[in-house]
Amino acid sequence: MEHIAIIGNGISGVTLARHIRKNSDNKITIISGETDYFFSRTALMYIYMGHMKFEHTKPYEDWFWEKNRIGLKRGVVTQVNTQTKTLYLSDGETLTYDKLVVATGSKPNKFGWPGQDLKGVMGMYHKQDLDNLETYAPNNKVCKRAVIVGGGLIGIEMAEMLSSRSIPVTFLVREHSFWNGVLPSGESEMINRHIKNHHIDLRLATNLKEIKSDEKGQVKSVIIEETGEEIPCQVVGLTAGVTPNIEFLKDSGIALGRGVKVNRFLETNIPDVYAIGDCAEQHEAIGNRRPIEAVWYTGRMMGEVLAQTICGNRMEYKPGHWFNSAKFLDIEYQTYGWVFSDRNKTEYEQHFHWKHSDDTKCITVAYNKDTHQFLGINTFGIRMRHEVFDRWLTENKTLDYVMKHLPEANFDPEFYSKFENEILQAYTNQFQTV
Amino acid sequence: MSNKINYSMSLAKPDALGINNTQKIALAIGVIGLFIMALALFNTDFPNKPLFLTLSLASIIGGVVLYSREAYLTKTEGIKNDGVWFKSISSRGILGWILGVVLTTFYIVLYFFPEYLGLGTNGEPNTGLIALFDPLNQLLSGRNASQWFVYGVLYTVAILAFGYKYILKYRHNRYQQLRTGSVMFFQLGFAFLIPEFMYVMNNKLPYYDLKSIWPLNYYIFDEWSVKGFLSAGNIGLALLIFGLLSIFVITPILTYKYGKRWYCSWVCGCGGLAETAGDPFRQLSSKKMYAWKIERWLIHTVLVFSVVMTVAMVYSYLGYDKNDFWLTRDVFISLVIGLLTVVFVATLYFKKEELGKDAKLGAIGYAVIIALLLIMHFTGTTDHLFFIKSGTLRSAYGLYIGSIFSGVIGTGFYPILGNRSWCRFGCPMAAILGFQQRLFSKFRITTNGGQCISCGNCSNSCEMGIDVRAYAQKGENIVRSSCVGCGVCSAVCPRGVLKLENDTMKGRINPTEVLLGNDVDLMDLLNNK
Numbered sequence: 001m002e003h004i005a006i007i008g009n010g011i012s013g014v015t016l017a018r019h020i021r022k023n024s025d026n027k028i029t030i031i032s033g034e035t036d037y038f039f040s041r042t043a044l045m046y047i048y049m050g051h052m053k054f055e056h057t058k059p060y061e062d063w064f065w066e067k068n069r070i071g072l073k074r075g076v077v078t079q080v081n082t083q084t085k086t087l088y089l090s091d092g093e094t095l096t097y098d099k100l101v102v103a104t105g106s107k108p109n110k111f112g113w114p115g116q117d118l119k120g121v122m123g124m125y126h127k128q129d130l131d132n133l134e135t136y137a138p139n140n141k142v143c144k145r146a147v148i149v150g151g152g153l154i155g156i157e158m159a160e161m162l163s164s165r166s167i168p169v170t171f172l173v174r175e176h177s178f179w180n181g182v183l184p185s186g187e188s189e190m191i192n193r194h195i196k197n198h199h200i201d202l203r204l205a206t207n208l209k210e211i212k213s214d215e216k217g218q219v220k221s222v223i224i225e226e227t228g229e230e231i232p233c234q235v236v237g238l239t240a241g242v243t244p245n246i247e248f249l250k251d252s253g254i255a256l257g258r259g260v261k262v263n264r265f266l267e268t269n270i271p272d273v274y275a276i277g278d279c280a281e282q283h284e285a286i287g288n289r290r291p292i293e294a295v296w297y298t299g300r301m302m303g304e305v306l307a308q309t310i311c312g313n314r315m316e317y318k319p320g321h322w323f324n325s326a327k328f329l330d331i332e333y334q335t336y337g338w339v340f341s342d343r344n345k346t347e348y349e350q351h352f353h354w355k356h357s358d359d360t361k362c363i364t365v366a367y368n369k370d371t372h373q374f375l376g377i378n379t380f381g382i383r384m385r386h387e388v389f390d391r392w393l394t395e396n397k398t399l400d401y402v403m404k405h406l407p408e409a410n411f412d413p414e415f416y417s418k419f420e421n422e423i424l425q426a427y428t429n430q431f432q433t434v
Numbered sequence: 435m436s437n438k439i440n441y442s443m444s445l446a447k448p449d450a451l452g453i454n455n456t457q458k459i460a461l462a463i464g465v466i467g468l469f470i471m472a473l474a475l476f477n478t479d480f481p482n483k484p485l486f487l488t489l490s491l492a493s494i495i496g497g498v499v500l501y502s503r504e505a506y507l508t509k510t511e512g513i514k515n516d517g518v519w520f521k522s523i524s525s526r527g528i529l530g531w532i533l534g535v536v537l538t539t540f541y542i543v544l545y546f547f548p549e550y551l552g553l554g555t556n557g558e559p560n561t562g563l564i565a566l567f568d569p570l571n572q573l574l575s576g577r578n579a580s581q582w583f584v585y586g587v588l589y590t591v592a593i594l595a596f597g598y599k600y601i602l603k604y605r606h607n608r609y610q611q612l613r614t615g616s617v618m619f620f621q622l623g624f625a626f627l628i629p630e631f632m633y634v635m636n637n638k639l640p641y642y643d644l645k646s647i648w649p650l651n652y653y654i655f656d657e658w659s660v661k662g663f664l665s666a667g668n669i670g671l672a673l674l675i676f677g678l679l680s681i682f683v684i685t686p687i688l689t690y691k692y693g694k695r696w697y698c699s700w701v702c703g704c705g706g707l708a709e710t711a712g713d714p715f716r717q718l719s720s721k722k723m724y725a726w727k728i729e730r731w732l733i734h735t736v737l738v739f740s741v742v743m744t745v746a747m748v749y750s751y752l753g754y755d756k757n758d759f760w761l762t763r764d765v766f767i768s769l770v771i772g773l774l775t776v777v778f779v780a781t782l783y784f785k786k787e788e789l790g791k792d793a794k795l796g797a798i799g800y801a802v803i804i805a806l807l808l809i810m811h812f813t814g815t816t817d818h819l820f821f822i823k824s825g826t827l828r829s830a831y832g833l834y835i836g837s838i839f840s841g842v843i844g845t846g847f848y849p850i851l852g853n854r855s856w857c858r859f860g861c862p863m864a865a866i867l868g869f870q871q872r873l874f875s876k877f878r879i880t881t882n883g884g885q886c887i888s889c890g891n892c893s894n895s896c897e898m899g900i901d902v903r904a905y906a907q908k909g910e911n912i913v914r915s916s917c918v919g920c921g922v923c924s925a926v927c928p929r930g931v932l933k934l935e936n937d938t939m940k941g942r943i944n945p946t947e948v949l950l951g952n953d954v955d956l957m958d959l960l961n962n963k
Contacts, residue, residue, distance in 0.1 A: 011888070040887065040888040040889050040890060042887040042888065042889045043888075043889035043890050043891070046889065046890075046891060049515075049516050049517070050515070050516055050517035050518055050519045050520040050521075051515045051516070051518065051519070051891065051894065051926075052519065052717075052890060052891065052894045053519050056890050056893070056894045057889070057890050058890075059888050059890065059903055059904070059907065061722060061723060164516040164517070165516075166452075197510060198510065296887045296888075297884050297885070297887070300884075301884075301952040304952060305952065318952065318953040319952060319953065320952060320953040323883070323884070323885065325885050325929040325930060326929075327928040327929070329510070329512070330510050330511060330512030330513075330606070332928070332929070332930050334885070334929075334930055360511075383882070383930035383933070384930075385882060385883075386882045386883025386884060386885055387883055390883065411882055411930060411933050412933075413607065413608075413609045413921060413924055413925070413933060413934065414608075414609050414934060415608040415609050415612055416607075416608055416609070417608070
């Protein structure tokens with residue numbers, strides 16, 4: 001019986017632990033400095049918005065861990081000695097392991113802005129960030145305005161959170177359109193309008209210059225680089241992406257890049273040390289994926305795969321077709337396969353775009369302009385079925401096939417208006433002349 | 435849990451969300467409507483009852499309508515559950531408890547002390563609250579109101595007004611709108627108006643809400659009820675036959691095609707109130723394992739009890755003599771035992787695999803019913819069941835299950851146990867439909883590949899206390915006998931992972947080894963285990 005130590009109790013570490021327990025009798029210890037029990041950090045926003053309480057974000061009841069003999073340890077690992085296989089914790093305790101898995105996730109990016117460590121400045125990643133926000137933005141009297149810096153998924157979620165408590169939000173986005181490094185322009189522009197419809201002060205092509213402090217070391221205002229404008233605010237949300245949370249490994253001898261370097265078996269350069277989830281960095285990117293993928297489901301999949309390896313069935317991490325989803329205020333977004341933004345598109349990738357007249361639903365289908373092979377689809381306001389697109393991508397279907405069979409993939413609730421006919425109509429009109 | 439430093443020293447945590455001036459006016463209008471009723475309750479004799487009754491009901495409906503319009507139409511379409519866990523009323527706070535106590539007390543008075551509401555006894559005219567409703571009942575069926583009429587009006591008003599609120603809240607979701615429109619229609623038409631009109635047409639007919647099916651309608655086979663039907667000529671006989679058809683033919687067919695949701699969340703009045711007026715409390719249902727264990731024992735015990743009780747009731751007024759009526763006690767008891775045996779054997783034969791451990795519990799339940807019936811038949815003297823008069827058993831059922839459980843606890847405890855605690859823990863109809871749904875229905879909730887992020891919105895909003903997330907994060911279809919198919923889990927899912935579907939029976943239960951997304955050779959994985 002080996003002792004498997006897992007640092008981090010996020011989705012990766014917990015999935016790993018659960019699957020090791022399914023397949024073996026090993027001793028398992030999960031170490032976390034964040035919370036006693038696993039919770040779903042994707043739901044942090046709903047706690048602040050009052051949809052749920054913290055205990056509802058815990059997918060397993062507290063008795064689950066003891067029943068399944070998964071040891072939980074609250075503590076922060078400060079140092080790892082891979083020679084003696086020992087972990088050193090901040091409170092002076094030590095812990096020995098036979099196999100070590102680093103699953104520490106990420107932390108919000110900070111780009112050296114003046115004032116970035118002031119009171120009232122926070123990301124939205126950890127439980128502690130949420131506690132912070134509850135302290136500095138409990139209502140719109142304590143926090144008269146909040147500024148969010150960074151135009152990504154966490155940024156818009158934070159804007160939604162603050163808006164739910166009627167706190168005015170200024171949203172600084174570096175790009176000239178929201179998330180247009182990822183979304184094609186038609187979609188990105190629709191989301192711009194949707195954000196503004198929610199009375200969020202969206203400032204595009206705007207950079208943060210400085211965060212100013214009051215006499216108590218708390219945020220007073222931010223200065224905008226382009227115009228020099230000063231915006232008074234009590235909270236600043238930094239949501240310009242995340243970086244692997246691996247500082248404590250600096251002197252451990254484990255090879256690091258931006259994250260912990262791993263091969264396709266999620267093994268590091270040191271035997272019996274593995275890394276999974278947001279903090280793992282592939283030597284070579286897998287397909288069109290990035291070497292570091294800070295996505296919920298890839299963390300889960302790495303946990304599933306590594307559990308096999310650790311239990312003696314050495315298995316390669318092989319993520320299938322890319323997919324993802326998100327929600328922009330009221331608009332749901334799903335993506336299957338690859339649809340690149342105008343900026344990142346290759347020369348053979350072309351798009352068919354359809355938008356509904358109500359400005360809350362649209363789709364973009366990417367295809368190869370030479371072979372007409374279907375490459376991927378983005379849908380806004382229409383739910384699509386994962387299995388169907390996964391199959392179509394594997395079978396290399398053509399654009400024409402996908403457009404004609406779109407109703408098969410619809411996943412909207414019963415009695416919803418269906419737009420496939422309208423989409424097909426637009427598609428035929430556009431391609432008749434081609 | 436909140437680590438917030440509370441600068442305001444407020445007792446609420448965190449700060450409750452404020453309401454705007456229009457909503458304050460709306461509240462005032464609604465409360466004035468309620469106040470008129472409160473005055474009536476304290477025996478104020480209004481000079482012009484029709485006027486004050488209209489004023490009161492209109493204010494209540496108008497207040498709710500105005501409040502809801504302000505709450506939802508001022509925002510964009512979409513899920514707006516902001517602050518449900520902060521509001522005192524919807525998070526078991528002070529207001530929630532007060533409301534719970536007020537409702538419970540009202541139910542106790544309604545069921546057991548209707549004279550306090552002003553019901554005239556021994557032919558005296560009504561006073562107080564019930565007298566206020568006399569003009570309306572006169573208008574509808576030409577008789578004075580009873581406490582049940584008052585309750586029926588308030589019940590219907592609640593479903594209509596809060597149904598409107600629900601429709602606005604989910605105006606982006608056609609499923610929710612149609613479903614709510616349906617329960618509003620069935621409540622107003624079938625439960626409220628039609629029985630009144632039936633009385634006008636044929637006053638020998640017992641009160642009969644056509645959509646209320648045995649065992650929910652536990653009194654349909656009582657002696658007085660059956661006699662009422664039989665003495666009302668062909669129409670009564672037709673209704674009695676319709677009642678039997680509903681149980682044995684219509685219900686199983688519809689449940690096969692659409693799941694039990696066709697009844698529980700499209701037709702049923704109890705469900706209707708839970709879904710409309712009870713909607714703000716749906717998150718209060720416990721999702722803990724122990725709650726689920728209690729639920730399964732309780733609901734099936736009520737079912738066993740209601741079957742035995744009904745059989746005993748019918749048995750006790752049937753005769754022994756063949757010349758009297760072809761249905762004698764012997765024939766009847768054999769029919770019942772025969773039917774139960776057929777159902778039980780067929781289930782075991784076709785569904786043993788699917789049921790697993792539940793089959794054992796089912797066997798116990800079956801054995802208990804049969805044993806009780808046989809003991810009754812062979813030891814029972816004329817009208818005694820276990821030395822208790824079956825009439826006593828019937829009234830015990832009516833008292834403890836029909837009144838206290840379904841009304842006093844079921845509805846009164848909305849703000850404490852969630853809006854469907856009766857449906858979840860006590861309704862024998864839900865148990866039967868759930869049994870059918872679990873075994874032979876095309877209905878299931880499917881999950882969308884690997885998209886689930888385990889956020890828990892689905893479980894949080896499940897009024898039946900199902901831990902939806904546990905299934906969704908494994909990519910498993912949800913085939914649960916308790917699911918009433920309200921569709922809110924699907925609506926609140928921020929990733930579009932859940933969908934209510936009617937599809938073929940094949941592949942309905944799909945335990946997945948590996949979620950979609952990971953390209954694992956499944957056969958390799960299984961072989962190497």
